[in-house]
Amino acid sequence: MRIWLNKYFSFTKSEFNGLIVLLSILFLLKIIPYLYLYLRPVAQDDPNLIAQIQKIELTDERNFYDVKERIEQAGTIKVVKLFHFDPNTLTSKGWQSLGLSPKQAQSIVNYTQKGGTFRKPEDLQKMYTISAERYARLLPFVKIAAQVPNYPQNMLPGEKKAFVKKVFQVVDINTADSAGLDEIKGIGGAFAVRILKYRERLGGFHHKEQLMEVYGLDSTKYQEIKDQISISSVALKVVNVNTAVFDDLKRNPYLSYKQINAIIQYRKQHGNYAGLSDLSKVLILNQGIIDKIAPYISF
Structure with a gap:
């Protein structure tokens, strides 16, 4: 290479060596960034990364079913047809035609089948399955048939039936x-x-x-x-918190969505719970909540 360069340029030996050093430095500066990207150490994942991903997946799944339920309810509202009705005799399908869900409709039907009675239109608001907004829409359409008294054969229509009090019992x-x-x-x-x-x-x-x-x-x-x-000493239904999934715990009225998720995520990160004292390590749970759920959980 020196002979070839001397053909066109005049270099001393020391100048030629300096040129080689300079070119070597430039070459290294060019490839160092690539070497760093290839040889740099791989960053360690956050130990909580898997738990965070699972939490996001669980939240997304919950939101999916919430949105699905709202869409289904919205679809039901679109086909609502208001009509005059007697709440004492209306069937489950009739309630659904008025905009109630199948569960809400069946709840009212169960009430009437077990002896519950609507004596005036305003009695409709005592059903907790009917919101105040829906009650306001339905009230003008309530038509309760006159109650036909069932007189005993030995009793005249003009006579008053004696009020039968409930017998005191435990x-x-x-x-x-x-x-x-x-x-x-x-x-x-x-x-x-x-x-x-x-x-x-x-x-x-x-x-x-x-x-x-x-x-x-x-x-x-x-x-x-x-x-x-x-209260009899019947066996309460308990859930093992070391094997429970979200659906196992969601029926408990004392636990919120966030608290259930925290219980599950803490177990995944730290291992099984040994007893109630371990639950106190879940920051979102206070002692009042732990005392309430204690009879309904096992380890």
Whole structure:
């Protein structure tokens, strides 16, 4: 190479060596960035990355079903046809035609089939499955047929029927059916259905005061009925928090979506829970919540 360069240029040996060094430096400067990209160490993933991805996937799945439900409800609202109706005799399909979901419709039908009665149009608002907005739309169309009295054969139409009081008795709220709960003085058909639904959601009552968590059953009503109720020592339905998935825990009325997700993600990151004390390490759970769910979980 030196001979070839000397053919066109005149270089001393030292100048030629300097030129080679310069070219070598330029070459290294050119390829160093590529060498760095090839040889640089691989960054370590955040140890919480998998948990974060799973959390996003779980949230996306939840949002998917929420959106699906709203779309289905929106589709139902589009075909609503208002008409005059008697809530005491309307079928499940009839309620659905008025815009209610199948579950909402069946809840009202169950109420009437078990003896519940609408005596005036305004009684419709006592059904918790009917929102205030829907109640306002339906009220002008409610037409309740006159109640035909069923007089005993030995009783004249002009005579007043003696009011039959409920006999005082103690009812086990963990084993009674709707008819049994209806025997409690101060509890009607609607409250009986709500108590049954809440008992199923809980997995059984652990103490009597939980009745005040039933929709519409406040402390005043509880004081009225507390001496008429008892709780048997039936086995409560429990969920193992070390194997539970989201759907296993979502029925528990004491846990929110975020709390359920936190329980599952903490277990995935730190391993199984040994006992209630481990649950206190989940920052989103306070001691009050842990005490409430304690009878319904296992490890």
